[in-house]
Amino acid sequence: MPVSIEQDILVYAPITIVWTMLTDIGEWKRWNPRVKSSTINDELKIGSGFRCRAPCMATHNEIHGLKINERIAWHGSQLGKKTNYRWHLEAQSRGVQVHVRAEQTGWRADWFKGAGSKKLKENLMFWLATIKAEAERNSDFYQSIM
Numbered sequence: 001m002p003v004s005i006e007q008d009i010l011v012y013a014p015i016t017i018v019w020t021m022l023t024d025i026g027e028w029k030r031w032n033p034r035v036k037s038s039t040i041n042d043e044l045k046i047g048s049g050f051r052c053r054a055p056c057m058a059t060h061n062e063i064h065g066l067k068i069n070e071r072i073a074w075h076g077s078q079l080g081k082k083t084n085y086r087w088h089l090e091a092q093s094r095g096v097q098v099h100v101r102a103e104q105t106g107w108r109a110d111w112f113k114g115a116g117s118k119k120l121k122e123n124l125m126f127w128l129a130t131i132k133a134e135a136e137r138n139s140d141f142y143q144s145i146m
Contacts, residue, residue, distance in 0.1 A: 045066065085101070
């Protein structure tokens with residue numbers, strides 16, 4: 001049975017800023033201190049592969065869902081575990097609602113279900129909080145509503 005976690009956050013920034021942060025994979029390290037390295041092998045499109053060294057993320061990943069300024073999804077595998085991430089952005093009157101769902105399957109996900117679920121949830125919360133802080137820091141939009 002898969003381990004599934006969902007998290008949401010409202011970011012007071014234009015959707016284009018949040019979208020760029022999520023999809024400029026080579027720049028993740030710049031705003032997320034948990035990312036040790038990240039590189040994409042091709043342009044951003046379905047089927048593109050990328051590498052990432054970060055907690056709770058597979059080293060080798062592939063994009064399998066993409067709609068500009070709306071959603072991006074990728075999956076990756078590590079020994080005994082496959083993880084699928086789905087990010088969805090929705091413009092709101094005061095910013096953008098960011099929703100992420102992560103699902104892990106495989107024997108490692110089953111074996112470490114409690115601890116793995118807790119670690120995955122904490123990691124997603126960190127990504128969301130970091131996206132929020134960085135996007136709002138770089139947004140005139142945020143300054144105008146505060």
